[in-house]
Amino acid sequence: MPTPTAGKPLSVVVWGENRHEQLEPDVALRYPAGMHEAIAQGIRNQASQPVDVRTVTLDDPEQGLPVELLDATDVVVWWGHAAHGEVSDELVDRLHQRILAGMGLVVLHSGHWSKIFTRLMGTTCTLRWRSEHDREIVWTVHPTHPIAAGVPQPLIIEEQEMYGEFFDIPVPDELIFISSFSGGEVFRSGCTWTRGNGRVFYFSPGDQDFPVYHHEGVQRVIANGVLWAAPSDRPRVVPELLRYAQGEFVAGEDYAGPLRSAGQP
Amino acid sequence: MPTPTAGKPLSVVVWGENRHEQLEPDVALRYPAGMHEAIAQGIRNQASQPVDVRTVTLDDPEQGLPVELLDATDVVVWWGHAAHGEVSDELVDRLHQRILAGMGLVVLHSGHWSKIFTRLMGTTCTLRWRSEHDREIVWTVHPTHPIAAGVPQPLIIEEQEMYGEFFDIPVPDELIFISSFSGGEVFRSGCTWTRGNGRVFYFSPGDQDFPVYHHEGVQRVIANGVLWAAPSDRPRVVPELLRYAQGEFVAGEDYAGPLRSAGQP
Amino acid sequence: MPTPTAGKPLSVVVWGENRHEQLEPDVALRYPAGMHEAIAQGIRNQASQPVDVRTVTLDDPEQGLPVELLDATDVVVWWGHAAHGEVSDELVDRLHQRILAGMGLVVLHSGHWSKIFTRLMGTTCTLRWRSEHDREIVWTVHPTHPIAAGVPQPLIIEEQEMYGEFFDIPVPDELIFISSFSGGEVFRSGCTWTRGNGRVFYFSPGDQDFPVYHHEGVQRVIANGVLWAAPSDRPRVVPELLRYAQGEFVAGEDYAGPLRSAGQP
Amino acid sequence: MPTPTAGKPLSVVVWGENRHEQLEPDVALRYPAGMHEAIAQGIRNQASQPVDVRTVTLDDPEQGLPVELLDATDVVVWWGHAAHGEVSDELVDRLHQRILAGMGLVVLHSGHWSKIFTRLMGTTCTLRWRSEHDREIVWTVHPTHPIAAGVPQPLIIEEQEMYGEFFDIPVPDELIFISSFSGGEVFRSGCTWTRGNGRVFYFSPGDQDFPVYHHEGVQRVIANGVLWAAPSDRPRVVPELLRYAQGEFVAGEDYAGPLRSAGQP
Numbered sequence A, B, C, D: 001m002p003t004p005t006a007g008k009p010l011s012v013v014v015w016g017e018n019r020h021e022q023l024e025p026d027v028a029l030r031y032p033a034g035m036h037e038a039i040a041q042g043i044r045n046q047a048s049q050p051v052d053v054r055t056v057t058l059d060d061p062e063q064g065l066p067v068e069l070l071d072a073t074d075v076v077v078w079w080g081h082a083a084h085g086e087v088s089d090e091l092v093d094r095l096h097q098r099i100l101a102g103m104g105l106v107v108l109h110s111g112h113w114s115k116i117f118t119r120l121m122g123t124t125c126t127l128r129w130r131s132e133h134d135r136e137i138v139w140t141v142h143p144t145h146p147i148a149a150g151v152p153q154p155l156i157i158e159e160q161e162m163y164g165e166f167f168d169i170p171v172p173d174e175l176i177f178i179s180s181f182s183g184g185e186v187f188r189s190g191c192t193w194t195r196g197n198g199r200v201f202y203f204s205p206g207d208q209d210f211p212v213y214h215h216e217g218v219q220r221v222i223a224n225g226v227l228w229a230a231p232s233d234r235p236r237v238v239p240e241l242l243r244y245a246q247g248e249f250v251a252g253e254d255y256a257g258p259l260r261s262a263g264q265p
Helices: A025-030 A035-046 A067-071 A089-101 A109-113 A115-121 A216-229 B025-030 B035-046 B067-071 B089-101 B109-113 B115-121 B216-229 C025-030 C035-046 C067-071 C089-101 C109-113 C115-121 C216-229 D025-030 D035-046 D067-071 D089-101 D109-113 D115-121 D216-229
Strands: A010-016 A051-057 A075-079 A104-108 A128-140 A155-164 A174-181 A186-195 A198-203 B010-016 B051-057 B075-079 B104-108 B128-140 B155-164 B174-181 B186-195 B198-203 C010-016 C051-057 C075-079 C104-108 C128-140 C155-164 C174-181 C186-195 C198-203 D010-016 D051-057 D075-079 D104-108 D128-140 D155-164 D174-181 D186-195 D198-203
Touching: A010 A035, A010 A216, A035 A051, A035 A075, A035 A216, A051 A216, A067 A089, A075 A109, A075 A216, A089 A104, A089 A115, A089 A198, A104 A109, A104 A115, A104 A216, A109 A115, A109 A155, A109 A198, A115 A186, A115 A198, A128 A186, A155 A174, A155 A186, A155 A216, A174 C174, A174 C186, A186 A216, A186 C174, A198 A216, B010 B035, B010 B216, B035 B051, B035 B075, B035 B216, B051 B216, B067 B089, B075 B109, B075 B216, B089 B104, B089 B115, B089 B198, B104 B109, B104 B115, B104 B216, B109 B115, B109 B155, B109 B198, B115 B186, B115 B198, B128 B186, B155 B174, B155 B186, B155 B216, B174 D174, B174 D186, B186 B216, B186 D174, B198 B216, C010 C035, C010 C216, C035 C051, C035 C075, C035 C216, C051 C216, C067 C089, C075 C109, C075 C216, C089 C104, C089 C115, C089 C198, C104 C109, C104 C115, C104 C216, C109 C115, C109 C155, C109 C198, C115 C186, C115 C198, C128 C186, C155 C174, C155 C186, C155 C216, C186 C216, C198 C216, D010 D035, D010 D216, D035 D051, D035 D075, D035 D216, D051 D216, D067 D089, D075 D109, D075 D216, D089 D104, D089 D115, D089 D198, D104 D109, D104 D115, D104 D216, D109 D115, D109 D155, D109 D198, D115 D186, D115 D198, D128 D186, D155 D174, D155 D186, D155 D216, D186 D216, D198 D216
Parallel strands: A010 A051, A010 A075, A075 A104, A104 A198, B010 B051, B010 B075, B075 B104, B104 B198, C010 C051, C010 C075, C075 C104, C104 C198, D010 D051, D010 D075, D075 D104, D104 D198
Antiparallel strands: A128 A155, A128 A174, A174 A186, A186 A198, B128 B155, B128 B174, B174 B186, B186 B198, C128 C155, C128 C174, C174 C186, C186 C198, D128 D155, D128 D174, D174 D186, D186 D198
């Protein structure tokens, strides 16, 4: 897989489902250019390093993420909700391979139930929820983490959908934020994992029914998450099963193993 | 999903691919009743609690794991290698759901590349390997873990296939064993994860070409792993996405969300 | 160090500071036999295995924990608050060595600032607090953990002191419970760590000003924690620095290294 | 505590015990300017960001780390072995407080038994060892970690002291490197932890009897570790226990609690 040239600004794509904005006038009022544009603008505003952020949507050709674009992308930010089922399995395969090879992924809010996130996690990624104007308070529990840099302690979101535990995810590699809600629920709202050579950050605040992506603190977290998820400058390669002779540590031989011969990755 | 009656011996099924034993005379000599029977006998020998262990194989009806059997099973032990691709996706779905609901899974050796393990992990689960009579030394690095109880420090396997890093798995919840090989490679050989309400243990020693499953220390680790992976006595339920009203913490309402309406779990 | 005989009931000592009960009539009314007795009774009520629970207090001879008693003890449960500074450094050394050798430790509530807990953690163990009748809701985020077995989801404590993040502890090995409070704070209220061959569980609910230790769910968590922290049946030995010759894996030679020669452990 | 001005090069101090170099001619030959200078030069050579590296030694005034210097330092790198016992408890207290407030610490090789490392860990930090020209092979098991950037897979050290498991440390937050040795031992050779607002990295390769600190790959790891351990630009403050009124999330009131009144931190 091609490795985007180092030294350039980080290449970021915000993928937006863009359905609520088309179907619900109040969402369109809240996010006149679409939620994806609000998210993208927040990253541009808050990133502490040069970033080149573009947006694509589900209804774009090839669902917004053709091979050429993915090959030139460092980090994908994902917002989906009502149309998870429409995202093609082929696109999910393509994304999965890119992430295993080193591309970063930032999954927002209702993206917890997206095909790409559940595939990476191996769990149901279910949770408890309620959309009734709860106040969400986001507490940093990992203060040395770069994703927490410059984030107020606590970060207060006046109105937001409630997401509560048990959140069925694998134990996070790093738990950065825990949220409380007016109703008394809690949620592991900022979590990281690695998968292959890639990094995944999930952040739950943000919803179509509330202006959360205009909140400066939320923007800062997402921007930090994008920079954290950025790949290193090593070549992007999906890990492979290789045979190494005794005393040979660097050059492995390929192996057409049973799974592959059966047409699997 | 039914919950096996508490108070009974733990119900364990060893699933064996049983192909090498049929095709390669030296394997048949090494494991006259099949590798699955050697694994099952080791669990019976070494388990510190009552266990009821049976074996099934890929060529049994419904690939050995019909619904009724899975519904009565606490822990599945998985050994596969040459025929991962033949395991039906339907069986993998069934296993996945049972594990998320609380059934335990112990994956052995070449099972690292099985469909069920890669699905649970979300990564390629690839590694480096060489089958050339390396000595493997298994070191306990988590001495308080119940899977390490009664296991010699170190556990020495005179001849074994080499499995080496980088092993493309998610960061384990618990890293219990690290192995070295004569050639200088290392491997995270004993790892645990949770997925939903279920527990997963991976242990790498064991191969068709070496008599590793007759090794008492290896048997002890597998028996410990089976007991560790056993479900609690709570009802077995796959985690669900439910709506909870303000002030209501226990009774959630079902939600026919976008993914489900699109025919997904 | 002696290893308590296996096969006997687990030997548990609840250490209580027992000062608030002597000085404040309302605490004495709430806990007529002392908080330590309420904690001990809760363990007896809720433990799913045979336990032999006794109580000792700060004002007992040798501050309640003479060598002979510690040598016969499997798990110590610690409640202290107003008199952390009075606990002798010698007792803390003794406890520390026993824990490194395999004895379990369960630290409750204000014990977060005890000498033994801060020594084991290496951090300040500070937090934010308020004693104003907040409702605490304890959510299980690690449902397969034995400490969560039989604990209601959520566990609701009508009135309790608030403990909030940032809680300055090392990242827990396992995060089992997260609490919310009426005021909107959150807290990692149930955490585990290992130290040497010993296990440590911290659980924050429980206070002199509220009848929390009479709460059945709280009792269940503490009883589960005691069983989880119990040592295995291997000999109790503090890990040592030993020299091993090439090819010798079991018998190490002692080494009077620089630290030890300077009078250190 | 003062916060070093942002925008300047990272301020790094390499602390060297500098005794072997004085007492053993072969060590002096191997490291003519002292091991600390070799370590410092390696960081200068390999750091991917501007660093200002100075060296101090145990026999300098105030054991090399007066308050003014520590207040201006971002990261301390520690090499000690024969004289751990001579480091004053007052200096260890001072270091500990700085680290909890955000200063980074990189501990090398025999520093595993230093007072500051054992204090931060809460364990014995013992291990098995042998100084007999084993070959050490360092394998990366966390390829997305910045400390692994640019490090060969594997990193081979032709001759080195053997350090083996069980290494009595708390479970690392991140396990980056695992080493094997000719004799068959393994070791968790690169580990990170957080303590308070500070970051700690331990890396085991490096010894007075072998020219390990002249190895480019080893230098790269240490330089990466220094950059990783660097504090963020927030004010450096040791976490405190503060009371927060209901609805007040930012301004806490100080509390002269029991431990502090007894003269403890």
